[in-house]
Amino acid sequence: xxxxxxxxxxxxxxxASGVYxxxxxxxxxxxxxxxxVLMILLGINLGCNQDLKGFARSFNLKLLLxxxxxxxxxxxxxxxxxxxxxxWSIFDCIAVGSGFAYYSVSSVLITQxxxxxxxxxxxxxxxxxxxxxxxxxxxxxxxGAPLIYRFFGRLAPISAAGIGSADxxxxxxxxxxxxxxxxxxxxxxxxxxxxxxxxxxxxxxx
Amino acid sequence: xxxxxxxxxxxxxxxxxxxxxxKIHKVTSLIQVVICFLLFILGFSIGTNRLxxxxxxxxxxxxxxxxxxxxLGSSVAALLVYQLFFKKGGDYEG
Numbered sequence: 001x002x003x004x005x006x007x008x009x010x011x012x013x014x015x016a017s018g019v020y021x022x023x024x025x026x027x028x029x030x031x032x033x034x035x036x037v038l039m040i041l042l043g044i045n046l047g048c049n050q051d052l053k054g055f056a057r058s059f060n061l062k063l064l065l066x067x068x069x070x071x072x073x074x075x076x077x078x079x080x081x082x083x084x085x086x087x088w089s090i091f092d093c094i095a096v097g098s099g100f101a102y103y104s105v106s107s108v109l110i111t112q113x114x115x116x117x118x119x120x121x122x123x124x125x126x127x128x129x130x131x132x133x134x135x136x137x138x139x140x141x142x143x144g145a146p147l148i149y150r151f152f153g154r155l156a157p158i159s160a161a162g163i164g165s166a167d168x169x170x171x172x173x174x175x176x177x178x179x180x181x182x183x184x185x186x187x188x189x190x191x192x193x194x195x196x197x198x199x200x201x202x203x204x205x206x
Numbered sequence: 207x208x209x210x211x212x213x214x215x216x217x218x219x220x221x222x223x224x225x226x227x228x229k230i231h232k233v234t235s236l237i238q239v240v241i242c243f244l245l246f247i248l249g250f251s252i253g254t255n256r257l258x259x260x261x262x263x264x265x266x267x268x269x270x271x272x273x274x275x276x277x278l279g280s281s282v283a284a285l286l287v288y289q290l291f292f293k294k295g296g297d298y299e300g
Contacts, residue, residue, distance in 0.1 A: 043213065043217020
C-alpha cells in the first residue's frame with residue numbers, strides 16, 4: 001500500500017508541476033527511453049525471481065484455469081465498455097482492461113503505443129483512463145475482497161486482484177480464500193504480470 | 207510492441223544468468239524508482255494538457271466503468287471455473 005501511495009504521490013506531483021511549469025525538451029521522447037529501461041529491469045526481476053523454481057515444481061495444468069479466467073473475463077467485460085463509451089474502440093477498452101491493475105506500466109505503455117495511431121492528445125487521454133481504471137481496480141479488489149468472495153466464491157478475490165494477487169493483495173486473499181489459495185495467487189500474479197506488456201501491446205496495435 | 211517484448215525477454219535472460227548474485231535482487235527497488243519517475247512524467251504531460259485537466263471527472267467516470275466491468279468479468283469467470291473444476295474436491299488441488 002505504501003508503494004501505491006508513493007506512486008500516486010509522484011503522479012499527482014507531476015500533474016501539479018505540469019500545471020505550473022513548462023519544459024523545452026521533448027518529454028514524450030524522454031518517457032520512451034525511461035520505459036525501455038523499465039522493460040529491461042522488469043525482465044531482470046522476472047529472470048532472477050526465486051519463486052519461479054517453486055512455481056515450476058508445484059505447477060499443475062488445472063491451476064492455469066484461474067489466470068485464463070481472469071484474462072477472458074476481463075477481456076469480455078472490458079469489450080462491453082467499448083459499446084458504452086463511443087469515444088473509444090472495443091480494442092482500446094480491452095487494452096485498458098488488460099492492465100490487470102498494473103497501472104504504472106499499462107498507462108505508460110498505452111500512451112506510447114497509441115501515439116502513432118491516434119495522436120498524442122488521444123493517447124494521453126487513454127493513458128490517463130488506463131492509469132485511473134487500474135488504480136480503481138486495485139483499490140476495489142483490496143477494499144471489496146470480502147464482498148467479492150461472498151458473491152463470487154473463493155477464486156474471485158484472486159482474479160479480481162490481477163497482478164496484485166502475488167504481492168499487495170496476498171494478505172487479503174489468504175484471509176478470505178484460505179491459506180491453500182496462496183500458491184495459486186502467487187502463480188496467478190506472476191503469469192498475469194508477464195502477460196501485461198504482451199496484451200497491452202497486442203490490443204494497442206489492433 | 208516487439209521492442210518492449212524483446213527488451214523484457216533480454217532482461218529476463220540477464221536476470222536468470224545472474225540470479226545468484228545478491229545485488230541483482232535490489233532491482234525491485236530500482237523498478238519502484240523508475241516507475242515513480244515515469245508516473246511523474248505521465249503526470250507532468252497530463253498537467254500541461256489543459257483539455258485533460260479540465261475534464262478529469264469525465265475521465266474518472268470512464269475509468270470507473272472499465273474498472274468495474276473488468277472486476278465483474280474476472281469475478282464471474284473465476285466463479286465459473288471454481289464451480290466447474292475446483293468445487294468437487296472441496297479444495298484447490300482438485
